[in-house]
Amino acid sequence: MARALLVAxxxxxxxxxxxxxxTIEEQQWHLGELGVHRAHALSRGDGVLxxxxxxxxxxxxxxxxxxxxxxxxxxxxxxxxxxxxTDGHGTAMATLIAGRAVDGGALGVAPGAKVxxxxxxxxxxxxxxxxxxxxxxxxxxxxAKVINxxxxxxATLTPDLxxxxxxxxxxxxxxxxxTGNAGEEHVGAPANIRGVIAVSGTVPGGGVWPDSNTGxxxxxxxxxxxxxTAVPLSVSDTGYAAVDGTSAATALVSGAAALVRAxxxxxxxxxxxxxxxxxxxxxxxxxxxRATGYGLVDPVGALTGDVARVxxxxxxxxxxxxxSAPPAPAVAPPPPVAAAPALPDAGTRAxxxxxxxxxxxxxxxAVCVLxxxxxxxxxxxxxxxxxxxxxxxxxxxxxxP
Numbered sequence: 476m477a478r479a480l481l482v483a484x485x486x487x488x489x490x491x492x493x494x495x496x497x498t499i500e501e502q503q504w505h506l507g508e509l510g511v512h513r514a515h516a517l518s519r520g521d522g523v524l525x526x527x528x529x530x531x532x533x534x535x536x537x538x539x540x541x542x543x544x545x546x547x548x549x550x551x552x553x554x555x556x557x558x559x560x561t562d563g564h565g566t567a568m569a570t571l572i573a574g575r576a577v578d579g580g581a582l583g584v585a586p587g588a589k590v591x592x593x594x595x596x597x598x599x600x601x602x603x604x605x606x607x608x609x610x611x612x613x614x615x616x617x618x619a620k621v622i623n624x625x626x627x628x629x630a631t632l633t634p635d636l637x638x639x640x641x642x643x644x645x646x647x648x649x650x651x652x653x654t655g656n657a658g659e660e661h662v663g664a665p666a667n668i669r670g671v672i673a674v675s676g677t678v679p680g681g682g683v684w685p686d687s688n689t690g691x692x693x694x695x696x697x698x699x700x701x702x703x704t705a706v707p708l709s710v711s712d713t714g715y716a717a718v719d720g721t722s723a724a725t726a727l728v729s730g731a732a733a734l735v736r737a738x739x740x741x742x743x744x745x746x747x748x749x750x751x752x753x754x755x756x757x758x759x760x761x762x763x764x765r766a767t768g769y770g771l772v773d774p775v776g777a778l779t780g781d782v783a784r785v786x787x788x789x790x791x792x793x794x795x796x797x798x799s800a801p802p803a804p805a806v807a808p809p810p811p812v813a814a815a816p817a818l819p820d821a822g823t824r825a826x827x828x829x830x831x832x833x834x835x836x837x838x839x840x841a842v843c844v845l846x847x848x849x850x851x852x853x854x855x856x857x858x859x860x861x862x863x864x865x866x867x868x869x870x871x872x873x874x875x876p
Contacts (some may be wrong), residue, residue, distance in 0.1 A: 476579045487680030498579030499705075499715055504679055505698035505727060511584055514774035520585025520733035524738075525572055525621040526614030527726075528607060529565030531594035532827075533707040534558040536566060536714065538574040538581045539590065546592035547613055550606030557592030563710035565592065567718055568625045570705040570768050571726035572733065581705045581715065584730025584774065587737065591619050595833045604628055604664070608639035615646045620736050620744075623729040624652035624671075625722035627663040627688075640668050644788065649736070651742045655720035658764070662690040668793040672748060673768070674725045676700070681771055687721055689766045694790060695755055696767035697724035732773040745788035752789065753781040 506512060524544070534543050546557025553559040560566045569590045574583035588768040593610040596602040607626070614622055622643055643650050649779060652666035654675045666673035673692045676684030676699025683689075684699040697813050706716045735747045742750070754776030755769040787794075833842070 479713075480723075489763070490534060490748075498576075499580060499703060500576045500582045502703045502717075505583060505702055508679065508681075508698055509584070509727065509772065510775045511582070514584075514731075514734055515586075517775070517778045518585075518734040518738035520573070521587035521728065523585065523588045523621065523733040523736045524591055524609075524617075524619050525585070525588050525623060525729055526591040526619035527565055527569045527572065527615065527625075527732050528593045528595055528610040528632045529568055529623075529624050529625060530596055531557050531560035531565045532569040532590060532592035533560045533563075533566040534592075536705045536707070537577040538570050538571065538583075538705045539566070540575070540577065541567070541665055542575065542586075542588075542590050543571045544589055544591050544859040545619075546594065547610075548594040549609045549613070550603050551596045552606075553597040554594065554596035554866070559594070559597075560707055561709065562692060563706040563716075564625070564722065565594065567704040567716070568722060569708050571702065571723060572623060572730045574705060584727055585737070586734040588621075588730070591617060601635060602628075604630060604633045607665070608633070608635040611636075611639040611650075612642055615643050615648055619648060621649045621651065621729050621732045624650065624665055625720075625725045627653050627655045627721075629655075629663050630662075632664040632667065637668060640671060644670055644744070644791070649729075649732045649747050651725050651732060653725040653795045654690065654693055654723075656686050656720045657688055658686045659688050660690055661688055663688070667692045668698070670748075670752065670788050672728060672841040674721055674728045674772075675767055676721045676724045676744065677758070677767065677771060679874060681756075682768045684719075684721075684724075686719070687724075692767040694752060695728055695767055695769060696758060696773045697727040697772050699724040701855045702727075706871045715822060725754030728772050731772050731777060735777050737774045745786075745791070745869055746782075746784055747840055749785045749789050750777045750782050751809075754861055761865050768805055774826035786856055789845055809865040 548555050548557055553561050570581045572583050573585055573590050574581040574587045575586045576582035591614055593614050595606040595610045640650055651672045654662045654666050654673050664672055672693045673771045675693050675696045676687035677696045678684050678700045699721055700719055701717040703717050708714050735750055752769045753775045756773050757770040
């Protein structure tokens with residue numbers, strides 16, 4: 476299988492000079508672009524569990540201290556609890572979702588949320604859709620309300636992955652995935668599954684990130700260029716790096732979903748999705764387009780907008796309906812039973828019985844008279860006896876068929 480995970484490109488360690496005078500949070504341009512600080516006055520994602528199905532999440536990063544719950548690993552994962560990340564990708568995504576900006580570090584969109592680390596591969600390359608499917612189901616069973624899938628596959632969508640994503644939908648989970656980083660008109664799995672929030676990338680000012688994959692499945696867009704976040708020290712000596720890709724955009728949208736789930740706990744996943752898409756800021760032509768979907772995610776708008784409730788996830792396929800006539804029964808129904816005739820009253824029944832008795836007596840008398848007369852008649856003479864000739868030979872031959 477071709478490269479199964481959408482890997483963010485670690486562009487640079489913090490530059491010297493003037494850049495060092497800034498905190499990491501100040502270098503996170505996407506926070507202002509999305510109005511994250513204003514959103515935090517309304518919600519910080521408290522109490523929402525976000526599963527990061529990725530390369531693992533480094534539990535030694537200060538910005539994620541206290542944010543991680545015990546996780547797990549599948550496939551080629553390093554370790555068994557999801558907290559070893561030799562690639563750095565999962566740590567970067569988890570920080571963009573729930574980083575706490577410790578000592579001027581990286582701030583996430585939902586710093587009050589908790590992260591469930593689900594490692595499905597050690598090196599950011601050898602992810603299998605089977606491992607991703609297992610990771611999704613495991614996260615759902617552990618109570619995740621948002622699942623971040625900052626990965627994509629050029630392989631054909633597998634039945635197991637489709638079933639796993641539908642399992643998440645059945646359990647009221649918001650699922651977010653990236654469209655891909657090849658700059659192609661193609662949205663890979665799992666972002667191409669109906670109901671998933673497929674996220675493309677933007678640059679400062681709302682322009683389309685040129686390496687973002689596009690297609691009719693695109694739902695939302697978010698910043699994807701030089702997104703500063705935390706990574707393991709094994710990846711960067713400073714513990715921070717700037718990353719490119721729809722992976723980062725996906726994590727930012729997952730953070731926004733956590734904000735809405737915390738502020739509106741009465742809403743199911745379908746209504747959370749609806750708020751995110753109805754409040755998005757149009758970037759290109761009005762309405763949905765193939766490059767940015769409904770537009771740039773707007774956390775403040777999603778939290779405060781006057782959005783009518785929906786009965787189901789607006790991205791999901793419509794429910795199946797049948798217009799055909801009901802099938803004929805396997806066995807024909809029995810014919811209707813005629814109503815029984817009314818019974819005569821008691822007097823009528825007695826008269827009928829008396830007449831019947833008289834008829835029987837008369838019949839017996841008539842038989843006796845006939846027998847008496849027959850006994851007085853002379854018997855006829857028996858017929859003469861003659862000898863029959865023997866049968867011919869043809870008698871025993873069977874007749875022709």
